[in-house]
Amino acid sequence: MTRIAISSGSFDPVTNGHIDLFERASKLFDEIIVVISINNKKTPLLSLDLRKQLLVEATAHIKNLRIDTFEGLLVDYAKKQKADAIVRGLRSSTDFDYENNIASMNKQLVPELETIFLMTKPAYSFVSSSIVKEAASYGSCIQDLVPKGVEKALKRAYNVN
Secondary structure, three states: OOOEEEEEEOOOOOOHHHHHHHHHHHOOOOEEEEEEEOOOOOOOOOOHHHHHHHHHHHOOOOOOEEEEEEOOOHHHHHHHHOOOEEEEEEOOHHHHHHHHHHHHHHHHHOOOOEEEEEEOOHHHOOOOHHHHHHHHHOOOOOOOOOOHHHHHHHHHHHOOO
């Protein structure tokens, strides 16, 4: 029996905190599917193709991981993939409150689908895509927060050195 987990997000951009989560989840499941969620209510900085490319590069070392995109309810995607679980990272109690509501709704919709919460490593507890983008927009050093390819992509996007 293959155990499949899904981790989703906009990954605009992917951070080292995300990569850490994927690495840890890859040890718990036979396959990890990282899904770039398409949310028409948000305007991403980076194109979908670039986000996918950056994720592929940053996760190449995780052999049981694949990247995909999806628009719609994640539980519908999970059912199609025959996934066992959704893996979510938690940085704080605020994240827990938000994620717990979503997990409860997902459980209502698909009772057999579990949600697994992994605590973020303390080194990444303050890191979010939004905060990384803000720092990058001012030309701040973000090299310890994101993969090298992401750092380069953000410098290009904000036209900073």
